[in-house]
Each structure stands twice: as structure tokens, then as C-alpha cells.
Amino acid sequence: MSQLLDQDSAFFDLARRRNVLFYHKGYFSHNIVAAMGEVVKLQLEVAGVSAPTRRKLFSSFVELSQNIVHYSSDALKAGGETAGAIREGAVCISKDGEHHVMLCVNPMATAEVENLRNKLEPLRNMSLEEIRQAYKLSLRSDTPEDSKGAGLGFLTMARDASAPLEFAFHPRADDPGTTLFCLMAKI
């Protein structure tokens, strides 16, 4: 056993120290999102997390994972009319004191970074009331052309989070055309 775990024990130790409830790295399909959602929901219920917090966590989990399915630049399969997309990324839910931390990472085209930054940056300086107003506005406006969802996803997460969304972009040293996008929501 110890020999088997030797090389990977650092990974498991770290996961334990960081109170990781759930972690998935690899390819995401819609079926995987649905299956993970089922487990995440049950896990939070068994852990005794209050119903409103559970709902917020589940909602953020769905928005983040569907973002990966739709927008990650590393596609195993792009998806079309009949078959769904499968794309690469990672989602991690951990517990940090009183809060839950939801982190997602996925590769994206470096050329798109500024565009995404311009969407996320304003949310950081908005009050909860301003976020709610922006949400209402976005609900009633037309879907942006570059969005497969409603353009409402980030606002939904910002509304449910207990602190401003944090994000970072890490260009890949070995592949400057690709940047790792990290988004963190504290709930």
C-alpha cells in the first residue's frame, strides 16, 4: 500500500490538509457534470450544510462546470447538433473555515483574455445591490453573440458568493497562445 501511494501521497496529503470535498481534473462532458452534481449535492446535505448555502454551492458548481464544457480551449470533442462537447478543466470544492471555496481552472486562447477580464473586472467593484441590478438588466437584454449561455453565469455566481469573485490568468510557458484561466468563488 505504502509503496503504491509513494509517488502520489503528496497529492492526497494536500487534498486532506485543504479539506477538499470534491475535485475533478480532466475532461468534462454534460453527463459528467450531471453525475458530479448529484454527488456534490448529496455530500453537502450529509455534511449538514444549510439548505440556502447548499443551493448556492450547487448553482455555482453547475455554472463553473458548464463553463468548462462550453468554453475551455482544450476540446476532446467540440460538440455539434446532436452530440455534446467534451472539454478539459478542473473543479475543486474545499472548506475554508466558515466558508466553502469553489475553484475552477481551464485553458483558454490568450487572445480572448482581455475580453474575459473586461467582463469579470467590473464585477469585483460592484456592491451586492449593483450586482442584482446588473443581473436584472442582463436577464432582460439579448444574449451576447459570444455567449452560448445567457451571459448571466458570472452574475449568478457573483450574486451567490460571499466575497467578490477572484480570478487570474496564467499564460502557458510552453504554449504562449494558451492561458490558464482560474476563477474562485467563496460561498
Next chain:
Amino acid sequence: MDNLYIAATTTSPEVDFRFDQHALSLKGESYPENAAAFYAPVIEQMRKYLAENAGAVITIDVALTYFNSSSTKMLFSMFDALDQAGQSGSRVLMNWYHDEEDETIAEFGEELKADFGAIEFTDRPIIYQGR
């Protein structure tokens, strides 16, 4: 026209539109992979029904326990179509069911009520025993 029934899946709601009885119902969770692809045909059928049944008294029961952001957008346009029918002479009664503790869904109901004046909106919080 034919009634429309779509069974629920883990990520999409049950759609039970009994056009012959003017009774529409949506029930379950909604986070399909492609919300536009799921809802577009449903909304299209509904629009056709509304156009052919001007002046009807229509009841829509909505009991959705969760909907993601892209479903939210599609639901809003579905209810917009009902509101338009209400403005042109139909009577639209909406029952909005939700867990009494679910603020998000209660608030979305408030938004609908504020925006769609031609829908007679009834908030129906569900109180669960033993909590």
C-alpha cells in the same frame, strides 16, 4: 393541436402542456447542456397554441427547484410570450411553486410579477414539515 409532453431527466424538467385543457406545467430541475436547444421548440409550440387560442383562460403551474443561468433566460422569454397573450385578451394564471426557504426562486418570481403585468401571478411557497 397535440398536447406536448417531455419526461423529466436529471438536468431537464418535465414539460406537460395539455393544450386541450389550457393547463401547462413545468416541473423539476433545469440545467440542460444547451438550454436554447431544449426550450426553443417548447416555446415555439406554446406560441402556436397561444395564437390559436386567443381569449382562453390558461393556467401554468411552475414547480422548478433549480434552473441555471441559461435556462433562466429561456424561461423569461417563455413567460414573455404568455404575458403577450395576456395583453391580447387571454387570461393567464401562473402558480409559482417554490420551497419557502428558497430566496433565489422566490425573488425570480417577484421579477416575473413586476415585469409581466398581464399574468395573474400567485406565489405558492411550499412549507416542508419537520424542518
